[in-house]
Amino acid sequence: MNKNTYNPYENMLAVLDEAASRLGLKEADYITLRYPEREMIVSIPVRMDNGEMKVFEGYRVQHNSARGPYKGGIRFHQNSDLDEVKALAAWMSFKCAIVNIPYGGAKGGIKVDPSKLSRDELIRLTRRYTTRILPIIGPDQDIPAPDVNTNGEVMGWIMDTYSMLKGHCVPGVVTGKPIAIGGALGRSEATGRGVMLNTCNILKVLGRDIKNTSVVVQGMGNVGSIAASLCAQAGMKILGVSDVSGGIYSENGLNIPEILAYLKEKRGNVLADYQALGITHISNSQLLELKCDILIPAALENQINKDNAHNIQASIIVEGANGPTSIEADEILQKKGITVVPDILANAGGVIVSYFEWVQNIQSVSWSEEHVNAQLKEILDTAFFDLWNLAQEKQVPLRTGAYLIAVKRVVEAKKLRGIWP
Known part of the structure; x- marks a missing residue:
């Protein structure tokens, strides 16, 4: 699916309309969310x-x-x-x-x-x-x-x-500022850390062993690189990673600290030029279709679409990017039995710690990194298990469940406030 046939806003509206229908909302209840x-x-x-x-x-x-x-x-x-x-x-x-x-x-x-x-x-x-x-x-x-x-x-x-x-x-x-001018400790790692925490949570509820989990990460920007690093630290094996220049793969697992050091060594370093024993250079499209337990798309939207969804071999997708999966691909993945942890939860770590940073700024207080990370985990764990329980109860995919919760909360707030004048 190319850019000319994919409209991310129409994709969002389709998911919103489905959630509103399942919630039994009339159009008047949520029409403001369409604009x-x-x-x-x-x-x-x-x-x-x-x-x-x-x-x-x-x-x-x-x-x-x-x-x-x-x-x-x-x-x-x-x-x-x-x-x-x-x-x-x-x-x-x-x-x-x-x-x-x-x-x-x-x-x-x-x-x-x-x-x-x-x-x-x-x-x-x-x-x-x-x-x-x-x-x-x-x-x-x-x-x-x-x-x-x-x-x-x-x-x-x-x-x-x-x-x-x-x-x-x-x-x-x-928010997201350098520490020296009011930034929050832990903010730069927060989105990637949230992806890792959600990955651990989905493995937990599915009864999977973290230590034997293989992971592929598309996108080695801030989110993907931190997610890859923290997942590796948690004991997962990172089989493949990619950036705009292409991807690299090793069936024995990649040395993520060495790769990150190479990318940060100087501006312009890309994975297409990275060399190490036992790695294979592949395209981004090939990377998405690698056989693995967890696929983390952490690049741009519309990476998993109707053209490649049939070829996805991961059993779980944790969306590090915003909107990486089209609505047509969602239907295909669901039929294949692939579990998708949706973007609005999977990568919410960044906005949670942005909230912490904003609170510290407006109150002129400072929190330790340990406190920030503990609070982040508490909020994400609560949101994840609330979502998992609802999705199990309603027998719906996690994305649908996430929108049921989110849309209900926004609609309730709008109803309580009313329309002025």
């Missing part, structure tokens, strides 16, 4: 290092605020568009609801390939984008965070730009 509360498209003029002026397109979509301020990352990607950002914003609304933290959903993006920009060009792009969305963000309004191709350093630039224009330091305007 973002605000969609902003901005033009971002940037003077390049050679003196040329370029204009980039940026987005910020605020999906729903019934349960609290908007929350959601900002991604820099050449294929970013409004429908993608709308879908991601909606998924954030449901992600916050399934783990029961007091946020609504939002998302931002810039259509740009950041690898083709210098560091100074990225700074100017980020700061100008911040000025464009500044009227609708703030610590009590909409709190951005890192996403694909953005990181703590980028969040620092956003925080500084916002603070300079407000005339005082406002650390709570973004």
Whole structure:
């Protein structure tokens, strides 16, 4: 399925409609969830290092605020568009609801390939984008965070730009910041750690031995690399990993610390150039179809679709990325008996610890990493086992169960607040 035939927002709406139907909701009960509360498209003029002026397109979509301020990352990607950002914003609304933290959903993006920009060009792009969305963000309004191709350093630039224009330091305007300027200990590892915790939980309820579990990870960005590392530390065998350049595989298991050290050694290092005894270089499509116990898609959306779902050999999929599985693929996977831990729970560790960071910022307190990780585990464990029990009771897939819980919570909040005026 190519980009022209896959619309992530329509995919989200289909899952939402199914959950609403199962909940017995009338259209009027949930119709507001089908439409973002605000969609902003901005033009971002940037003077390049050679003196040329370029204009980039940026987005910020605020999906729903019934349960609290908007929350959601900002991604820099050449294929970013409004429908993608709308879908991601909606998924954030449901992600916050399934783990029961007091946020609504939002998302931002810039259509740009950041690898083709210098560091100074990225700074100017980020700061100008911040000025464009500044009227609708703030610590009590909409709190951005890192996403694909953005990181703590980028969040620092956003925080500084916002603070300079407000005339005082406002650390709570973004999360995922460096520790030195108000970031939370454990935040950079939180999404990947959450993927690992959910992986351990699904193995537990299925009666599987962690020590004999084989894992394949698509995407070695922040989420995938941390998930691979922590799963390996837990005793799982990582058979394959990939990045944008392709994948590597070893039936005896990969040396994840060595691979991560190679990728971090210098900018531009990719897996296609990595060499080690006993590894085989494969494509991303081949990686997804490897025989394994656990498949963790941690790259972009629509990676498992109607064209390749029949070939998936994993028995369990834990969605590290947002929207990696199309609705058509879901039906195929279900018929094959493959268990899918859905994205809105599987990768919710990041937003949970973002919430912790925001709480620390607005209260001017500091938590230890041990406390952060313990709280993260408690929230994720509660959400996972509540979901598992509901899915067993209703005899529905975990994704359907997750949406039953999340949609019910958002609809209840909206009903209690009512429609103004």
